[in-house]
Amino acid sequence: METSRSQRWRERRALWATDFRTINPRAYSVDLIEHRMARAFIAEHHYLPNYPAAQVAIGLFGRRAVLEGVCVFAVPATDAVITRHTGFLDPTKGTVLARLILLDSVPQNGESFFCARAFRLLREARPAIEAVVSYSDPEAGHIGRVYAALSGAHRGTTRPRIVLRTGDRTISDRTLSKIPPPRARNGRSHRPDCPARSSRSRSSRKTGSLAPTPPD
Numbered sequence: 028m029e030t031s032r033s034q035r036w037r038e039r040r041a042l043w044a045t046d047f048r049t050i051n052p053r054a055y056s057v058d059l060i061e062h063r064m065a066r067a068f069i070a071e072h073h074y075l076p077n078y079p080a081a082q083v084a085i086g087l088f089g090r091r092a093v094l095e096g097v098c099v100f101a102v103p104a105t106d107a108v109i110t111r112h113t114g115f116l117d118p119t120k121g122t123v124l125a126r127l128i129l130l131d132s133v134p135q136n137g138e139s140f141f142c143a144r145a146f147r148l149l150r151e152a153r154p155a156i157e158a159v160v161s162y163s164d165p166e167a168g169h170i171g172r173v174y175a176a177l178s179g180a181h182r183g184t185t186r187p188r189i190v191l192r193t194g195d196r197t198i199s200d201r202t203l204s205k206i207p208p209p210r211a212r213n214g215r216s217h218r219p220d221c222p223a224r225s226s227r228s229r230s231s232r233k234t235g236s237l238a239p240t241p242p243d
Contacts, residue, residue, distance in 0.1 A: 033138065034169070035131035036072050046134040055133075057144040059152060060086040060097070068097045069126055079125035083152050085145040087129065087137070095133050098145050100153075101125035103160065112182045113158040122153070124161035127173075138173040 033044040065084035070076045079101035087096030100122045103109055109121030129137050149156060162185070163171035171181070 042131040045131050048134045050134040050137045056088045065097045073128045087141045096129040099126040121158040139176045
């Protein structure tokens with residue numbers, strides 16, 4: 028759905044920004060935060076409540092220093108995520124923007140304001156990182172407009188994959204890869220059937236890469 032209003036999240040529900048004004052940079056501050064603070068905020072508000080393999084967590088603080096947004100830069104699922112989309116042969120030169128969330132109280136253009144300053148802090152905290160890869164999830168209503176506003180390069184769409192969900196939680200490929208297959212009586216390994224209450228769906232995401240310090 029095309030709209031001029033910015034999508035927001037609160038208590039894991041998709042909402043729209045309630046403040047129609049453009050964000051006032053003087054009313055907000057951006058700073059590094061501890062992972063425990065970022066983890067709690069994401070668990071309470073993000074539609075994907077699990078915390079990624081984080082490298083750097085950054086918070087957006089509004090009036091009275093209240094936390095109103097979080098972004099988390101994390102280790103990618105595989106090194107190929109970085110080498111394929113950034114052109115760097117060394118995967119340590121890149122990171123993934125694994126979580127980006129703002130509450131509905133943040134005014135319009137809050138994402139681009141937040142990300143631009145978060146990239147600067149990322150560069151200071153991890154100077155070896157020169158590129159950021161991010162994904163837009165169409166199933167969550169994302170179209171990647173914020174990354175376009177930050178001069179991100181569209182790198183295509185990921186291949187459809189099987190997504191396993193149990194209740195309201197999504198089981199990541201990283202988690203599944205850590206489960207050793209049980210041994211059958213004949214000595215061969217096999218995968219057990221999925222739990223009865225789990226569901227599978229095919230999902231693909233748009234991929235884009237960004238520089239940690241985009242132009243103002």
